[in-house]
Amino acid sequence: MVSISTDFSILGFQSISPQPVICNVKHRISINAIKFQMEVRFNSTNLKWNRKNLRRMFSVRAAENSENSNEKRVREQIEMEGRADPEKMFSRMRESINALPPIILTMKRSTGTNFAIGLFIAISMVVIVVREISVRKTRYNQRGSVVDLVKRGQLRSDRRGISRPLKYDDPFNNPLVKVGKGNSTVEMCGKVYRLAPVTLTEDQQSVHQKRRSRAYQWKRPTVFLKEGDAIPPDVDPDTIRWIPANHPFATTVTDIDENLAQNNVYQKDGVPFRIKAEHDALQRKLEALQSEQKLNKMAIDPSSIREFERPFKSFSKAQEQVEQNQNSANHQGSHINTSKSDAELDSFENNATSEELKKP
Amino acid sequence: MASLQLLPINPSSLHTSSPLLPILNPHKTLTPKKLKKTLPPLQSVIQWNRKPQLTGETPRIIVITSGKGGVGKTTTTANVGLSLARLNFSVVAIDADVGLRNLDLLLGLENRVNYTAIEVLNGDCRLDQALVRDKRWSNFELLCISKPRSKLPLGFGGKALIWLVDALKSRPEGSPDFILIDCPAGIDAGFITAITPANEAVLVTTPDITSLRDADRVTGLLECDGIKDIKMIVNRVRTDLIRGEDMMSVLDVQEMLGLALLGVIPEDSEVIRSTNRGYPLVLNKPPTLAGLAFEQAAWRLVEQDSMKAVMVEEEPKKRGFFSFFGG
Numbered sequence: 001m002v003s004i005s006t007d008f009s010i011l012g013f014q015s016i017s018p019q020p021v022i023c024n025v026k027h028r029i030s031i032n033a034i035k036f037q038m039e040v041r042f043n044s045t046n047l048k049w050n051r052k053n054l055r056r057m058f059s060v061r062a063a064e065n066s067e068n069s070n071e072k073r074v075r076e077q078i079e080m081e082g083r084a085d086p087e088k089m090f091s092r093m094r095e096s097i098n099a100l101p102p103i104i105l106t107m108k109r110s111t112g113t114n115f116a117i118g119l120f121i122a123i124s125m126v127v128i129v130v131r132e133i134s135v136r137k138t139r140y141n142q143r144g145s146v147v148d149l150v151k152r153g154q155l156r157s158d159r160r161g162i163s164r165p166l167k168y169d170d171p172f173n174n175p176l177v178k179v180g181k182g183n184s185t186v187e188m189c190g191k192v193y194r195l196a197p198v199t200l201t202e203d204q205q206s207v208h209q210k211r212r213s214r215a216y217q218w219k220r221p222t223v224f225l226k227e228g229d230a231i232p233p234d235v236d237p238d239t240i241r242w243i244p245a246n247h248p249f250a251t252t253v254t255d256i257d258e259n260l261a262q263n264n265v266y267q268k269d270g271v272p273f274r275i276k277a278e279h280d281a282l283q284r285k286l287e288a289l290q291s292e293q294k295l296n297k298m299a300i301d302p303s304s305i306r307e308f309e310r311p312f313k314s315f316s317k318a319q320e321q322v323e324q325n326q327n328s329a330n331h332q333g334s335h336i337n338t339s340k341s342d343a344e345l346d347s348f349e350n351n352a353t354s355e356e357l358k359k360p
Numbered sequence: 361m362a363s364l365q366l367l368p369i370n371p372s373s374l375h376t377s378s379p380l381l382p383i384l385n386p387h388k389t390l391t392p393k394k395l396k397k398t399l400p401p402l403q404s405v406i407q408w409n410r411k412p413q414l415t416g417e418t419p420r421i422i423v424i425t426s427g428k429g430g431v432g433k434t435t436t437t438a439n440v441g442l443s444l445a446r447l448n449f450s451v452v453a454i455d456a457d458v459g460l461r462n463l464d465l466l467l468g469l470e471n472r473v474n475y476t477a478i479e480v481l482n483g484d485c486r487l488d489q490a491l492v493r494d495k496r497w498s499n500f501e502l503l504c505i506s507k508p509r510s511k512l513p514l515g516f517g518g519k520a521l522i523w524l525v526d527a528l529k530s531r532p533e534g535s536p537d538f539i540l541i542d543c544p545a546g547i548d549a550g551f552i553t554a555i556t557p558a559n560e561a562v563l564v565t566t567p568d569i570t571s572l573r574d575a576d577r578v579t580g581l582l583e584c585d586g587i588k589d590i591k592m593i594v595n596r597v598r599t600d601l602i603r604g605e606d607m608m609s610v611l612d613v614q615e616m617l618g619l620a621l622l623g624v625i626p627e628d629s630e631v632i633r634s635t636n637r638g639y640p641l642v643l644n645k646p647p648t649l650a651g652l653a654f655e656q657a658a659w660r661l662v663e664q665d666s667m668k669a670v671m672v673e674e675e676p677k678k679r680g681f682f683s684f685f686g687g
């Protein structure tokens with residue numbers, strides 16, 4: 001096809017030249033036309049065209065095509081000088097020559113766009129490859145990633161990424177959870193997850209337990225000694241702990257008796273021990289105070305004292321009595337009220353006497 | 361009601377009374393014939409249509425520890441404890457931190473703590489007077505060991521905690537189903553005191569190397585003290601950082617420690633808000649992801665189960681050809 005086009009270009013240039021050259025060109029055209037016709041026949045089988053259809057197409061194209069003046073001249077000359085050739089050959093040649101321009105023109109038109117498309121595809125492929133390479137490089141060159149742990153020997157590199165995906169049937173029928181068919185992916189909250197089965201076996205667990213038993217030897221401390229204490233006999237030295245004197249948790253003497261503490265914990269109902277103990281102590285104190293007051297009352301005659309006491313002293317004594325009675329009334333029951341009333345009466349009396357004394 | 365009292369742990373009898381269960385089986389009603397029915401074998405695969413079945417010897421005495429401070433022990437104790445209470449189990453939570461008490465703050469009960477275990481030991485009050493009952497869930501009670509200024513004698517602490525647990529077992533209203541002990545940070549006297557009465561342990565850790573080293577040490581000490589049933593909760597998990605390989609995955613953590621997984625709790629800002637409000641995370645409506653994870657962990661704790669698979673975040677599916685161009 002290219003050879004024909006080049007010949008045609010030569011033809012175009014040589015159309016201006018003198019006639020003998022045209023004869024040679026004619027022969028060349030005829031030979032090339034025959035060659036082209038052969039090629040067209042071969043191509044027609046691929047394009048599912050008949051010879052007849054092809055000729056018709058060419059003849060239609062020849063009729064429609066607007067040709068230049070040089071080509072017209074060439075055709076006329078061929079017609080004139082080709083009268084001696086058989087009619088079939090002539091008609092075939094004519095059709096083939098007429099068919100040439102449309103194909104060549106379309107090829108000339110489409111080369112530009114084909115080139116652009118090819119260039120675009122090539123550039124896009126290059127961009128994709130470069131991007132993938134850069135992403136992979138950054139992924140493996142990041143500092144502070146799990147790769148560093150593998151390098152330091154904290155993680156084994158051969159065990160990473162060997163688990164097979166687990167097939168999981170979703171029983172929840174939750175529209176927010178989308179399970180991928182075929183692969184075990186689950187889409188949840190906008191993220192895609194995959195189920196990775198746990199790979200820990202019982203053998204591996206026992207290996208870890210043995211490693212820890214060798215690494216960490218520890219016994220629970222049961223004996224706590226401070227400086228200067230002797231080690232009791234028949235005691236495992238691993239269970240002894242020495243507490244320095246300035247340790248914040250050091251207690252030389254326990255404030256609470258162990259048995260007492262245990263009983264306190266196991267108590268189910270009733271008043272707690274310390275509350276009861278405090279209550280009992282207070283009760284005893286009040287009883288002691290009451291007995292002292294009674295003794296005081298019996299020994300001293302308040303009426304004899306009034307004549308000689310200053311009003312201030314008697315008033316203050318009455319106040320103290322009232323306060324004592326009030327305090328005792330908070331802790332005790334009805335028998336306090338009587339004493340209080342007595343005290344009140346006394347206080348009223350004292351007040352009355354004090355007022356009497358104040359009056360001139 | 362009499363039938364319910366006779367069979368308190370029967371899941372079919374408590375099926376309709378649990379607030380968490382969805383109304384999916386309306387045809388099931390309480391009948392004497394159904395109560396006599398034998399229970400089907402336990403299957404932990406589908407967990408949404410039944411109450412968890414309590415396994416193990418009651419009361420289950422569980423210490424929640426970590427070694428490293430600030431990983432979420434107290435948050436775990438509060439949330440798991442309330443989840444258990446919501447599942448109709450009686451729970452007593454003990455804050456065993458002598459001196460730095462904060463479980464009451466998380467639960468919003470700080471104004472109601474008048475007596476502590478020290479007052480019980482001293483005889484200032486009884487044990488039932490020192491227990492603070494939560495008004496939201498009446499089967500959840502809190503016991504604090506001490507007020508900030510008081511101290512417990514060094515060799516005395518472990519015994520005191522044993523007495524307290526024994527007294528709780530033998531109290532008139534019945535033994536609690538769960539006793540959760542919130543352990544203080546570190547491995548000194550407070551830790552030794554807290555682990556004394558425990559039969560099981562829940563180790564709370566975060567996916568960073570410092571926490572894991574401390575957790576490994578604590579696990580070794582627990583095993584030396586005779587506590588073999590140790591399960592792990594991985595807290596503050598960032599799936600996006602794990603995807604970008606900036607944080608260890610949960611499976612990596614398990615590989616390092618070699619412990620069964622009880623739960624994986626994602627990082628959630630709602631934890632801080634719930635602490636500020638004194639309203640634990642699991643009571644939020646709608647529930648957050650971390651709250652759901654705590655509930656699932658509580659479920660597994662009841663049935664002595666562990667996680668069989670973990671969720672790993674993946675790259676979202678790229679749609680369209682033009683996403684290759686940086687879209």
